[in-house]
Amino acid sequence: MFIDQASVYVKAGDGGNGLVAYRREKYVPKGGPAGGDGGDGGNVVFKVDEGLNTLMDFRYNRHFKAKRGENGMSQNQHGKNAEPLVVAVPPGTKVIDEDTDQVIADLTQHEQEAVIVKGGRGGRGNSRFQSPRNPAPAFAENGEPGQERNIVVELNLIADVGLVGFPSVGKSTLLSTVTSAKPKIADYHFTTLVPNLGVVDTQDQRSFVMADLPGLIEGAHQGIGLGYQFLRHVERTRVIVHIIDMAAIEGRDPYEDYLTINKELKEYDQKLMSRPQLIVANKMDMPGADDNLKKFKNKLDDNVDIYPISTITKEGVRDLLFAIANLLDQIPKDVVDIEETEHKVVYRHEKEEAPFTISRDTDGAFKLSGHEIERLFQMTDFAREEAAQRFSRQLRTMGVDKALRDKGVKDGDTIRLMDYEFEFIE
Numbered sequence: 001m002f003i004d005q006a007s008v009y010v011k012a013g014d015g016g017n018g019l020v021a022y023r024r025e026k027y028v029p030k031g032g033p034a035g036g037d038g039g040d041g042g043n044v045v046f047k048v049d050e051g052l053n054t055l056m057d058f059r060y061n062r063h064f065k066a067k068r069g070e071n072g073m074s075q076n077q078h079g080k081n082a083e084p085l086v087v088a089v090p091p092g093t094k095v096i097d098e099d100t101d102q103v104i105a106d107l108t109q110h111e112q113e114a115v116i117v118k119g120g121r122g123g124r125g126n127s128r129f130q131s132p133r134n135p136a137p138a139f140a141e142n143g144e145p146g147q148e149r150n151i152v153v154e155l156n157l158i159a160d161v162g163l164v165g166f167p168s169v170g171k172s173t174l175l176s177t178v179t180s181a182k183p184k185i186a187d188y189h190f191t192t193l194v195p196n197l198g199v200v201d202t203q204d205q206r207s208f209v210m211a212d213l214p215g216l217i218e219g220a221h222q223g224i225g226l227g228y229q230f231l232r233h234v235e236r237t238r239v240i241v242h243i244i245d246m247a248a249i250e251g252r253d254p255y256e257d258y259l260t261i262n263k264e265l266k267e268y269d270q271k272l273m274s275r276p277q278l279i280v281a282n283k284m285d286m287p288g289a290d291d292n293l294k295k296f297k298n299k300l301d302d303n304v305d306i307y308p309i310s311t312i313t314k315e316g317v318r319d320l321l322f323a324i325a326n327l328l329d330q331i332p333k334d335v336v337d338i339e340e341t342e343h344k345v346v347y348r349h350e351k352e353e354a355p356f357t358i359s360r361d362t363d364g365a366f367k368l369s370g371h372e373i374e375r376l377f378q379m380t381d382f383a384r385e386e387a388a389q390r391f392s393r394q395l396r397t398m399g400v401d402k403a404l405r406d407k408g409v410k411d412g413d414t415i416r417l418m419d420y421e422f423e424f425i426e
């Protein structure tokens with residue numbers, strides 16, 4: 001089963017909670033604070049494994065959650081940070097934020113890593129809040145919640161060579177004769193339903209990856225047939241090998257085939273036109289193929305090399321492989337990727353958000369929202385009076401009280417924040 005797209009939910013680990021504790025020493029009746037900090041929550045990390053070529057692991061598992069950090073301990077001991085959750089992905093994996101459509105990461109190189117969501121920071125223990133004014137604080141911070149997001153994971157196979165052409169022209173047969181891949185071969189259309197990859201080793205010790213793609217037909221770029229959803233796998237191939245049934249077994253004109261497929265590639269993405277292309281005239285063992293090839297050459301005015309072969313008799317195959325390897329030698333390995341992402345994991349700068357916003361609910365309650373204020377709220381342990389007091393001081397410092405007054409809040413009005421409600425008190 002080949003999977004090249006999946007919607008996935010990822011959640012990084014929450015930070016561990018800070019602890020409220022005090023030193024217990026002999027003869028010291030009231031020791032100072034000794035509650036340790038919580039450990040950081042684990043990140044969710046995607047890491048490239050060259051050995052993979054499908055997003056298979058996402059088929060049944062669409063939730064990835066990293067562990068939370070350990071809570072702080074007594075004697076100022078720091079809770080352990082959680083290990084990152086590392087998910088192996090094939091090279092060519094792109095990660096897109098489902099809500100914003102932003103590309104979070106584009107992973108192409110073996111062992112390349114990207115943090116998809118960051119773990120929360122551990123909450124600080126009560127020791128950290130000690131001050132001359134408050135020598136024995138009776139509160140600690142909760143851990144920061146880990147980031148979570150819905151993402152789309154997309155695979156763009158990374159192959160050096162992509163085989164394109166009409167159905168039944170012999171793409172899979174070629175792959176099966178030059179690599180150890182065992183694609184299904186048959187004389188009906190759309191035998192190949194998903195891309196197959198194989199590694200070609202030429203007789204002079206060169207090697208490249210070849211992708212056999214489902215057949216294209218007219219209108220493929222508009223979604224007709226199967227080809228469209230796989231055309232993006234051509235985007236990253238360095239060389240396009242265009243296979244044509246020169247024996248015209250199905251009665252089509254080989255030259256028309258050539259034009260039609262190129263038109264589909266162009267409609268899909270103009271950039272594909274500048275990708276080096278070789279023409280393979282296949283099925284040359286069949287009667288009529290020689291004549292057709294002559295006619296084809298007469299009509300062709302593009303400056304493209306033609307390689308006549310038969311995948312059945314293997315004639316011409318060896319020379320074809322040399323030609324492909326020679327062409328690949330002239331094209332730098334990363335030329336295709338550089339256009340897109342310069343090989344790097346891209347972390348777009350996250351939008352600067354206001355620390356809080358105020359809106360009115362239908363029942364007249366004032367609603368506070370925003371990343372920063374919600375984070376503060378979640379890191380506050382309201383079971384402790386001092387923590388709650390600290391929270392209201394923080395709101396005042398942020399300007400929340402003033403902003404609420406500007407909006408007309410009065411004593412006793414309801415304020416909402418996440419799932420909680422409280423009363424505004426002058």
Ligand SMILES: Nc1nc2c(ncn2[C@@H]2O[C@H](COP(=O)(O)OP(=O)(O)OP(=O)(O)O)[C@@H](O)[C@H]2O)c(=O)[nH]1
Pocket residue numbers: 166167168169170171172173174184185186187188189190191192193213214215216282283284285286309310311312313
């Ligand atoms: N005579 C002859 N037949 C060939 C040659 N290459 C392939 N065929 C036959 O053509 C038919 C189609 O071959 P496939 O390799 O499945 O074609 P494909 O291009 O992969 O087709 P789709 O997967 O449907 O797009 C099969 O019956 C092959 O045996 C060749 O060089 N000569």
Ligand SMILES: [Mg+2]
Pocket residue numbers: 171172173183184185191192212
């Ligand atoms: Mg096939």
